[in-house]
Structures are given as structure tokens and as C-alpha cells.
Amino acid sequence: MNLRGRAEAIAWGAQRASAAVLAACVLVHLATILYAVRGGLTAAEILGRTRGSAGLALFYGLFVLAAAIHAPLGLRTIARETFGWRGGALDLASAAFALFLAWFGWRALGGLFG
Amino acid sequence: MKAAIEARIWRGGAEGRFETFSVPRRDSQTVLDVVTFVQRRLDPTLSYRYACRVGMCGSCAMTVNGRPRWTCRTHVSRLGEGPLTIEPLANLPRIKDLAVDMVPFFDKWAKAGGRFVPSADAGADFAAVEPASPARREADAGIECIGCAVCYAACDLVSWNPDYLGPAALNRAWTLVSDVRDGGQAERLAAVAGDAGCHACHSQQSCREHCPKSLNPTASIAGLKRAALRAALKGGA
Known part of the structure; x- marks a missing residue:
């Protein structure tokens, strides 16, 4: 299989796998939020629970990673089908967007869990 | 049930227009029967493609009322009483009238x-x-x-x-x-x-x-x- 075909196949697999991770993460996140806010919640209380929690940091780190993989691949498909944009420039733009999402997501986690 | 079918049929290639024909309604009439009636009795210049007429060859596919179908296996009676709109298949170059380039x-x-x-x-x-x-x-x-x-x-x-x-x-x-x-x-x-x-x-x-x-x-x-x-x-x- 040529490089292009292999890349497309692996990108498809990555999008499916990240979708499965995202589905689980969204459910856990929603359940956690519903449980946590049932008696009201302040920013200080949130930070009090998240800071130093390695488990929550790992969970949300995985959440960010899955989003950073999934969203750019989906946007790449939309760009192809809606605007006819194809080729290396689109792949580079998608990779840059993935890095952008991962960087800002993990940076936000640093503030919450650091 | 109306006695006549109002058949709007695409004429032309990529550029063209719909032409309306009145076709007598019959029992067990298929959309292919309608197109064939138009070509044989009303306008011999109408171009379309078919072969077996019994759902084996797949060559009579056209867009009927917005849906791609085999015209030989589509009974007019199942499409209601409204006008019948017949176009060539989508996503393929139109050669002439109902024939596309495969x-x-x-x-x-x-x-x-x-x-x-x-x-x-x-x-x-x-x-x-x-x-x-x-x-x-x-x-x-x-x-x-x-x-x-x-x-x-x-x-x-x-x-x-x-x-x-x-x-x-x-x-x-x-x-x-x-x-x-x-x-x-x-x-x-x-x-x-x-x-x-x-x-x-x-x-x-x-x-x-x-x-x-x-x-x-x-x-x-x-x-x-x-x-x-x-x-x-x-x-x-």
C-alpha cells in the first residue's frame, strides 16, 4: 500500500478509536458534573478537588488527546467535501489544528490540576 | 384515478428543460412503459436506454420523482396521481434526454x-x-x-x-x-x-x-x- 493509502487508512482507524474514547469520556464527564454540582459548586471548590488529583488529570488528559485527534480529522473531511481542499497543505493545517487543540487543552489542565 | 398521466421528461444534455407529455394510464403500467409510449407515439426523438424490461439488465435506471430507480420495475400506480418527473441518473454526464454516459x-x-x-x-x-x-x-x-x-x-x-x-x-x-x-x-x-x-x-x-x-x-x-x-x-x- 502506498504512503497516501496507508495514511488514510490509519487516519480512519484513529478517528474511529478516538470517537470511542470520546463517547466514554463525555459520559463520565457529564455524570461527574451532575454529581458534583448537585449542591452548588464554586470555582474554589472545583480547584480544591482537581488540584493534585492524578486520576482526574489523566482522565482529562486522555479526553484532550482524543479530541485533538478526532476534531481535526473530521474538519479535514469537511474541508475536502465542502470546499474541495485537498493535498499536503490540508494535512499540514489539520496537524497544526491538532497541535493547537492538544496544547491549549493540556495547558488548561495544567491550571486545573497543577 | 386520472385517465392520463402527466409525464415531465428531461430533454437535452447538461443544459435542457422538462417537456410535458400526456400518456394514457393503463393497468400494470411501469415508468418504462410511459417513456416507451412517448418515444413510439409522441416524440421519436426521445433518447433513453433499456434492454431486458424485466429487472435483469439494469440499463433502464433513471431518476423518477427525485429517486433513482429501475423504470422497468417501478409501477406508475405506486407513485400517486401527481405528475411523473423523469430525469437521467444523477452524478453521471448527461448525453441526451434520459441517457447518461456510464x-x-x-x-x-x-x-x-x-x-x-x-x-x-x-x-x-x-x-x-x-x-x-x-x-x-x-x-x-x-x-x-x-x-x-x-x-x-x-x-x-x-x-x-x-x-x-x-x-x-x-x-x-x-x-x-x-x-x-x-x-x-x-x-x-x-x-x-x-x-x-x-x-x-x-x-x-x-x-x-x-x-x-x-x-x-x-x-x-x-x-x-x-x-x-x-x-x-x-x-x-
């Missing part, structure tokens, strides 16, 4: 590796393929396609990306990927993987919805996606 459709069968590649030489014994084996069942599920292009006309992805190989070509590729006798798997999986190949399919299942033979090209394409991913992860094809 060349891009069949070219994609070739591009998708739709040709059987023998793995044994001519002197080898017959290959024994167990009918109940999973691979044979996969091939059986898609092998009855007769290439009518209804799925191709129904596919949104083809309309968005004209290079997309389309459901029929990919279904054909999958029947060969499932053929244990075939020796061209590496090249075929390489041909169907790509941004115009199987991984582009959104699984909207319009092909399945419209297939007159009730085949499921979406399932075939899903099989190709998995096979191509396995090949890509192995590093070969």
Missing part, C-alpha cells in the same frame, strides 16, 4: 481493482471454496450487483467528490477481497484506500436504501475499511 462509472470499477486476478496457474486443480465459509458468505452478500448505477446516483459523496469510487465499484472490490482464490489483494487494497476510496464513505446508507437488488454496499465498504486498516497496520497491503 463510462466514468465503469472506469471506477477498474480503478478499484474490480478485475479478478488469478492466484493459481491454468494447470492447477479447481479451488475448493466452502459455501458456508465466512469469506464466501461475505462475497455472496455483494456478488449479485448488476452495475445499474442506481447506488452511484443516490450517493451524496459522489456528488461532493467526483473522484470518489462509489458504492458499486467498492462493493465489487469487497467481493474480490473476500475471494480466497484472488491474488491481487495488495494492489486492490491500495487502490481502494485513499481520500476518494472506502475511507471517505460516511455510511449514510443511501446506496443500501436505493439498491433495487437490496444489496448493502455500505457493509461491503465497511469491510474494505477494516481490511485496508489491517493491511496498513501490518505495514504491507
Whole structure:
């Protein structure tokens, strides 16, 4: 299989796998939020629970990673089908967007869990 | 039931217009009967394509009231009393009136590796393929396609990306990927993987919805996606 075909196949697999991770993460996140806010919640209380929690940091780190993989691949498909944009420039733009999402997501986690 | 059918029929090629004809309503009348009546009794310059008239050849496919269908198997009585709008198949170049150019459709069968590649030489014994084996069942599920292009006309992805190989070509590729006798798997999986190949399919299942033979090209394409991913992860094809 040529490089292009292999890349497309692996990108498809990555999008499916990240979708499965995202589905689980969204459910856990929603359940956690519903449980946590049932008696009201302040920013200080949130930070009090998240800071130093390695488990929550790992969970949300995985959440960010899955989003950073999934969203750019989906946007790449939309760009192809809606605007006819194809080729290396689109792949580079998608990779840059993935890095952008991962960087800002993990940076936000640093503030919450650091 | 009205005594006459108002048939709006596309005239021209890429540029054209609808022309309205009044056709007598008959029992057990198909849309192909309507088109044939117009061509034989009202306007002999009308161009269209058909052969068997009984749902075997797949050559009479047209867009009827917005849906791609075999006109020989579509009874007028099931379409209501409103005007009958008959156009050529979508996603293919219009030649004249109701006839489309099928060349891009069949070219994609070739591009998708739709040709059987023998793995044994001519002197080898017959290959024994167990009918109940999973691979044979996969091939059986898609092998009855007769290439009518209804799925191709129904596919949104083809309309968005004209290079997309389309459901029929990919279904054909999958029947060969499932053929244990075939020796061209590496090249075929390489041909169907790509941004115009199987991984582009959104699984909207319009092909399945419209297939007159009730085949499921979406399932075939899903099989190709998995096979191509396995090949890509192995590093070969």
C-alpha cells in the first residue's frame, strides 16, 4: 500500500478509536458534573478537588488527546467535501489544528490540576 | 384515478428543460412503459436506454420523482396521481434526454481493482471454496450487483467528490477481497484506500436504501475499511 493509502487508512482507524474514547469520556464527564454540582459548586471548590488529583488529570488528559485527534480529522473531511481542499497543505493545517487543540487543552489542565 | 398521466421528461444534455407529455394510464403500467409510449407515439426523438424490461439488465435506471430507480420495475400506480418527473441518473454526464454516459462509472470499477486476478496457474486443480465459509458468505452478500448505477446516483459523496469510487465499484472490490482464490489483494487494497476510496464513505446508507437488488454496499465498504486498516497496520497491503 502506498504512503497516501496507508495514511488514510490509519487516519480512519484513529478517528474511529478516538470517537470511542470520546463517547466514554463525555459520559463520565457529564455524570461527574451532575454529581458534583448537585449542591452548588464554586470555582474554589472545583480547584480544591482537581488540584493534585492524578486520576482526574489523566482522565482529562486522555479526553484532550482524543479530541485533538478526532476534531481535526473530521474538519479535514469537511474541508475536502465542502470546499474541495485537498493535498499536503490540508494535512499540514489539520496537524497544526491538532497541535493547537492538544496544547491549549493540556495547558488548561495544567491550571486545573497543577 | 386520472385517465392520463402527466409525464415531465428531461430533454437535452447538461443544459435542457422538462417537456410535458400526456400518456394514457393503463393497468400494470411501469415508468418504462410511459417513456416507451412517448418515444413510439409522441416524440421519436426521445433518447433513453433499456434492454431486458424485466429487472435483469439494469440499463433502464433513471431518476423518477427525485429517486433513482429501475423504470422497468417501478409501477406508475405506486407513485400517486401527481405528475411523473423523469430525469437521467444523477452524478453521471448527461448525453441526451434520459441517457447518461456510464463510462466514468465503469472506469471506477477498474480503478478499484474490480478485475479478478488469478492466484493459481491454468494447470492447477479447481479451488475448493466452502459455501458456508465466512469469506464466501461475505462475497455472496455483494456478488449479485448488476452495475445499474442506481447506488452511484443516490450517493451524496459522489456528488461532493467526483473522484470518489462509489458504492458499486467498492462493493465489487469487497467481493474480490473476500475471494480466497484472488491474488491481487495488495494492489486492490491500495487502490481502494485513499481520500476518494472506502475511507471517505460516511455510511449514510443511501446506496443500501436505493439498491433495487437490496444489496448493502455500505457493509461491503465497511469491510474494505477494516481490511485496508489491517493491511496498513501490518505495514504491507
